[in-house]
Amino acid sequence: MPDVNECQICGAPAPLITGQCDGVAGYRLLRDPWAPKPSFLDGNLHFSCLSESDRSGLFFDEFTHMLRAGHEEVESLDGSPPPLTRMGLGMTEIFSGAECCVFQSGVADRWMVVKRNGPWFRLRMEDITELARGATLRSSSDVVPYRLPVDLGDDVRELSLASLLSVLGVTDRYEPDVVEYEAVDYYPPKLLLEYVARAPLHLPREAVAFLTEYVQNYTPVSYDDEA
Template identity: 95%
Template sequence: MMEIFSGAECCVFQSGVADRWMVVKRNGPWFRLRLEEVTELARGATLRSSSDVVPYRLPVDLGNDVRGLSLASLLSVLGVTDRYEPDVVEYEAVDYYPPKLLLEYVARAPLRLPHEAVAFLTEYVQNYTPVSYAPDVHTFHAHWCIPLGPGVVVGVRHPPRRPGGDDPCLGG
């Protein structure tokens, strides 16, 4: 990744091979962003964390009704409400397995990107050209060709077939 912005609160890095960026706060978390997210950010949307299902082993059995608890209620029962902001988190309990006290849930929180990163990326994406991988006749392609028998080949890398040329896999 190459640094494309450096500000008082953060730096922004861009991948040289994909439409991906990383916002690195000087005193805080890192945020990985894809082109779709940067485009949404430029439109004024609030980005949210990913929504993967997370398994969590509860320290105590909260009974089968744990799936019906809101995030604020769950945090309160666990005695940790002061450590979180449950009002800004989209939370859903997915499953609960009482014998192991295993709660599976999905939680999406707003990403708190520094304002300077939002301003920079909003401007930057306006003139950004997405990465594309056009065919290049001078590069090697992952084409495999090891003879296994009459008419059957798999295996070795070779350069692409030139127009009007012979295919190395076919003995030409």
């Protein structure tokens, strides 16, 4: 069974960094276009690998279908009954351009920008407000857990991001020089490294232009039953 902490395309270690590497959970039941036999995608993806893959279009179709779908049945891997059930995100496509599509949640102030060659970006209300001000978006400062493939010792907490990626052999899959990185903790028994990695989000220009105009007339979601 593939390791979810590895890139499901190239098989190399894939620490999560928003805008450069993200993951797809197996319960989303997306067909894996890179698997040698019928499988559901479960694990991380280097966006550099994804955007260069000749199967990124297949991923885009699967991923965006899941974004739009609600509660639906999905055929099992071998086609035998009963079908599987998944819950899509129920988002609405509000923009379709040459390079990307934009989807909006119907229950929260959340958006997803998905490039046609695969990479995706999750946005919040504060993000599109910043876009409208002409600011360059950066990812959040959330702590990210990642299980290392081998024990790099306690000194792993002292490594820069570039050094960490070099040790893992994946420097060329990322852009470490633009990331604000800080190791938070390391738990050797589980090889679990916790870190914060704030990276600029390079959205397609057409998405920036659309969202900048869109937010001008957008009414935030209200949870007031009388609204």
